[in-house]
Amino acid sequence: MKKLLLTALLTILPTAGAATLVYGANGDPVSLEPGNITDGISILVQHQIYDTLVNFKDGTTDPEPGLATKWTSNANATSWTFTLRQNVKFHDGTPFNADAVVYNFSRWWDPKHPEGFRNQGRTFEIWGQLLGGYKGDATSVVKNIVKVNNTTVRFDLNKPSSVFPEVIGSGYFGIASPTAIKKEGAKYGTPASKPVGTGPFIFQSWRTGDRVTLAPNRNYWGNKPKVDGLVIRAIKDASQRLNELKAGTIDFTSDLTPDALKSIQADRNLVAVKKPSFNVGFLSLNNRNQYLKNDKVREAISMAINRKAIVDAFWNGLGITNASFLPPVLAWANSKNVPATYRYDPAAAKRLLAEAGYPNGFSIDLWYMPVSRPYFPTPKPIAEAIAADLSAIGIKVNLKTEDWAKYLEDRNKEPGFDMYMIGWTGDYGDPDNFYGAYYGPSASDDINWNPPELQRLLEQGRAAVSRADKARVYAQLHEITYKANYRLPIVHSQPLAAARTYVRGWVPSPLGSEAFNNISLVGKR
């Protein structure tokens, strides 16, 4: 019997479909309705089904035409006109035109939209977050959405925004078929519905907790998919994703832990892919703390942390450290007056601490997150390393943590954490998305430091249209925040991905995910 079973197992080896591309995602999408999601997996799947008005050039954050072929603004960036691509159809045959664009944007922006289903779980919170609020709010960036003609849409804004095309080009805002939304109602985007876009792949099915299956869109307006099908599998555990990749049951995957790099490099069937960095992991220091209030103390702390050693030890060559809050792709917005990297000098740090009146140091809390994030894959050992560096200059660090949701809540509740680890992954390629998130008006609760000058510069940055003007504004922001030492950048990490060697044409986007229409499988068995 045993022999029989063994023979049966040996003879029926796993067989893969001829040219179906299989991606291993680190979980299930939350929803396939555009504008109503914030998680990376939903965005990844939506990139396949939907197009956005604005795309980004492969592997960069530079805008290029998407469903809009061109866009122009008035002089002060308060009105943006988009010319739409012609002869494009949604997967259900509905024509793509200005009506479809206005319909989609109105659902997100207008709380009273009859098909916004806001009483049935729709929140569209990402719209409010990135665009200042909704129709009727004093803070809303958008004032009006106008259909100029069948192929032209104009967005009138309440305040200047030079980044508007990039914001609405981010993966959150795919354009869905109005016919499909009207037909499915509040069910739209759930596994029981059929999400319809204009994208390179057509939705087939979604078995929750398991996989989303897509078919190629042979009529796609852009580069047509080179595979017969696309399956996006939910494999939560990173080690298991690597197992699947090694076993050949998936073709490529992302979000592996840095310690997997060696094992991938040792496998001749696999290629390690270092994704471009578009995040920052940093330490925040709270001005409410009696010691951290002191400029010299903060400077001493910054100087005492051996960032390079920490990044080398915990990121396995998958991270860089520099003296900027911005990832390397946005380096054009850095100041030339700020050194490239932070100075590491424990002796000088100790002197600074003595000058501040604490020659014997003091005791302070350092909070680390309980979960692995792309910017801090192993928060606890990293926190321990920082604590060890600080103890070398006499600062006794108490390491603390708590449940992630509670952590996120408590950091903003007075008095907040003394020092804590946090980070940011960008949504679109503009410095405002980084600086605005942690130095903006609503982001000061955790460190209690919000000088009006910063707010003024942030406003100026949003209004600056040319890259040269922007660079000037953000260089000033860089200098101020660098000197203030309230947020100490530690790392810009490169998420680790991997693929079987037969996967060709995959160019990961710094923005987290991209459409897979350029990928081909050469010689997959």
Add this chain to the structure above:
Amino acid sequence: MGSYVIRRLLRTLLVMLGISVVVFAFVRAIPGDPATALLGERATPEAAAALREQLGLNKPWFINFGNPTNPLDAQYPRYVGQLLRGDLGSGLKSNIPVREELASRFPATAELSVAALLFALVVGLPAGIVAALRRNSFWDNAATTVSLVGVSMPVFWLGLLLSYFFAVQLGWLPPSARLGNEYSIEPITGFYVLDALLRGQPAAAWDAVRHLILPAVALGSIPLAIIARITRSSLLEVLGQDYVRTARAKGLAPRHVTIKHALRNALLPVVTVVGLQAGALLGGAVLTETIFSWPGLGSWVYEAISQRDYPVIQGGVIFAALVVSVVNLLVDLSYAALDPRIQYR
């Protein structure tokens, strides 16, 4: 017997109501709420407050004292109202109806649990019997050691190890998931193996079995160890009793004495343990399902807890409690079948 079952079922209903209150209050008492969990790094106080309001989480839990005309305009009365209409609500952010999700997830967990229990019984029972009959022999020691290892090895580690060895190194079995990409089974019962056979898809059924083996072994490792140990000790106790000696003295064949006289009596505690394991399997499934990307109840509720998805946690826990209650009832009823001295009134 009939009235006993009815009484037990009525009591189960009361238990469910109690559990609904407890779960409802507990999930809300856990620090951190869905709004912050959903927003992640973006959770500024303003953004979280706005989202909380949009999700209807700013209403009081049980009684709305601020609304004298409608004090029941609170979260729990609304939830119970829904429950009574058979509506378990929808995932807070996903909007997926909890009932639909339960219908697809529960059979996945049940199929895995049944397979794990089968594996545990098929290996654990004989191991326990052999260990008892050949006490202190090599086989006894081997069974004891294996069961000790089974109990003490963390399931997630065992799972990864099995997957690495059998899927990556040997390539015999798939590393995770419930079914290969090339198959699709239209559900009837939700048990893939059974449905594939019913639909006349033997290849898909075999593929489902292959996917089932590793997670079932990982999940079944602990019950296997427990069953083997209980069987051994229970059988040893029975074998030492007078009536067994009498049976032997009467000259009955040793096999007949062991199986007919001793084993049947020794099985009673084993059945109790198997019943208890049904609940433990639902709990153990959380890890096994996560490791093996198994789209079941455990991984779903686990994810919901980290996201504070209240309706999903409530629906999942209430349903799991119902399953455990029903299984316990069935176990109690099976005692009567095994031991004629037991009667239910």
